[in-house]
Amino acid sequence: MIYFDSAATAFLRPAAVGRAVSRSLRSHAGYGRSGHIAAAQAAREVYACRETAAALFDVSLPEQVVFCYNATHALNTAIFGLALPGKTAVISGYEHNAVTRPLQARQARGQGNVVVAESPPFDSQKALEAFDALLDASCGLCVCTMVSNVYGNILPVAEIGALCAKRGIPFVVDASQAAGSLPVSLRAFHADAVCMPGHKGLMGPPGTGLLLLGDRLPSPLLFGGTGTDSVSPLQPPAPPERYESGTLNIAGICGLGAGLRYVAAHREAIRNHEQILRAAMCQTLSALPGVRVYDGSEPGGGLLSFTVEHTDCEALGDALARKGVAVRAGLHCAPLAHRSGGTADTGTVRVSFCGRNTLGEVRRFGFLLREILHG
């Protein structure tokens, strides 16, 4: 199989990830609850994972790295926990439903409405201007994705974060499509929270995610046992336990730790390789009649979208699957992004890369697509 669906879930993971999960299942138990050897070993590995993430994403302390079950969990925690009550939330036109649905729910509860900073894809100057115009005193939260999961356009999160910091507005970054490839820095983004899944670019198992916190701490989303302060009816005051109620996915976190170590050692090479594959894919697709590639003059992340004239994107995704190519077609849980890019009616076929894809696979993809479209 040619796997071009890494933006959904990593598939070509380093072997160390599976080994770490398996070892954890065999040797870890009672994390944060007990003092026996299985709990002590788990605690060491989990903390090591926090340290790796803190170093990789420029978080001041490992304790500010919170484990979640996915990016959606992290985003819900950040959105509901940081939004100033009654105030407007400003988002980019490229947000995933993991951002728009919690904000719609917040709006339905009368806690504050949502406005979109509209801009065309691959135009970071216009995106920044749109945010600048909306980030005023009525604004109580700003959420921006770093890389669109539909087109791969990169949003200027560091500049948007600087505006938010200057105006005292809580700022949340969705780094789901950036982490593991682009440099992600909580401090450089002036972010109060950066959210990411473990199972995409970080190569970890599904059921893992990270919430990176700055100095402004959100109120918790989940409440329950944390293994400490049991006498108190309240959640512990400090991260990470404040946000980690219930038994954690220790095996998943150990796998994520292995993925993070791999990324820490190879991030720049992964980024460069993805850029080469992206450029090659753009060239391959542009050479095919009737194919429209959604690209721009600015660099993109490790994914891109295309459509084919008079061809249903889902039918094309199915045809590619039958030829042994994994892509994702449709709206990608991001109808807002499709509206911003003008593909809401058609959807797109998305191809996404990882550091282990090859140029040969891109060439083979072009050959197979030509075969499907033109026989």
Add this chain to the structure above:
Amino acid sequence: MKEKKPVTLILVRSVTYAQAVMRALRSAGVYGQVQRAPRSISDRGCGYAVAVRDPVAAMRALFATRLPTFRMYQTHDGVNYFPYR
């Protein structure tokens, strides 16, 4: 008979902070061990502690970090704990 050296327990707020303390101690060359905090001194319910033999060196190592302040207890027999002064 050689007198047994007392053990000092440094109470920490969670297993995560226990690991942070261990990391700070290790980098200063101070031996420590994570354990559950004895119920008799853990007035907030379940908790963790780091046991050290050299509390002065341990505190010197920890003061250099940004970790929160701690309560410390000493024991000679592992049963009776006294606030460390």
